[in-house]
Amino acid sequence: MTEYKISWWEPTDRERQWLRRYTSSSDHKCAATGSYCNAKFELGEADILYTKDGYICGDRDNRKPPESDPRWPKLCDACGRPFGAEDPYQLFGKQIYVCEATGARSTLDKVPVGACWDAWWISERRKDGPTGCSHTCGPDHRSLVVKLPGNHDWLIDSRASNCTKPDDGDHFCWVRTGRPEDGTLHVGKDGNTCSAGAGSIAVPGFHGFLHHGVLRDC
Ligand SMILES: [Zn+2]
Ligand SMILES: [Zn+2]
Structure with missing residues (x-):
């Protein structure tokens, strides 16, 4: 693992x-x-x-x-x-x-696996707007991205390809809690969500979970 x-x-x-x-x-x-x-x-x-x-x-x-x-x-x-x-x-x-913790500098195409950032250009205009997977806007009005193996970017607040509630845009296909800044970021299915998956993320070459600040393959 x-x-x-x-x-x-x-x-x-x-x-x-x-x-x-x-x-x-x-x-x-x-x-x-x-x-x-x-x-x-x-x-x-x-x-x-x-x-x-x-x-x-x-x-x-x-x-x-x-x-x-x-x-x-x-x-x-x-x-x-x-x-x-x-x-x-x-x-x-x-x-x-x-990276505030280490002082490392990088463009987003070269950041290490596990790097997380706010794609503010997606949710910038939605500070007071709706949240949910159809708005690609999380509960804290941010659009968080996590770098996965294979240089894939996971937009946590977006709609999953296998979403089971395509007519509802206010739920979160991935429910995230905690914060990436302090190691508590956690992604699961506990909240207003759909039946897609178990909160895991799958891309070519990687399938895993983000639990309590750690990305793990499974
Ligand atoms: Zn050429
Ligand atoms: Zn969904």
Whole structure:
């Protein structure tokens, strides 16, 4: 049995940045991946820019280096096909999170198994709104995500694929109590719920429970 202790991660005001070239998949399918041709050069860290509403500003165009900058990738990382002049030049960024307990920093695609964070962008506008699986909003008006093995993200407050009450959006397919910050986060079926499962989470390659701050396979 493998155990993963839940760790709490908070967003920082910093992001990792890459110079990215890609080809739209409607124009071309990558010979190596079957998806789109893509390449990234890592620039390092920078401050995140926010919109006046407090959202992360996705448009970094006024901060990117000129197209003549030699650091822009010239070839697809997967198949080696050269990019054309018409392919986009994108300054790509991912927010950095920090684990308060250990000081570790990471983007969300690289956090360790058991990492938990609030997907605030889902429930931000619902501070006073309804909770339940159809709103992807938990009892504390947060939308908590836990990193599972295989780099799968479990949105605990979302609707389970095998939910037995599809016409009711106010129940929780997974009932969570406690808090990820202090090691008490617990997920079960004790409350306003449906008949789906026993509170476990199953993704390709992993099936387990989150009980009393610990994720365990079963
Ligand atoms: Zn390619
Ligand atoms: Zn349900």
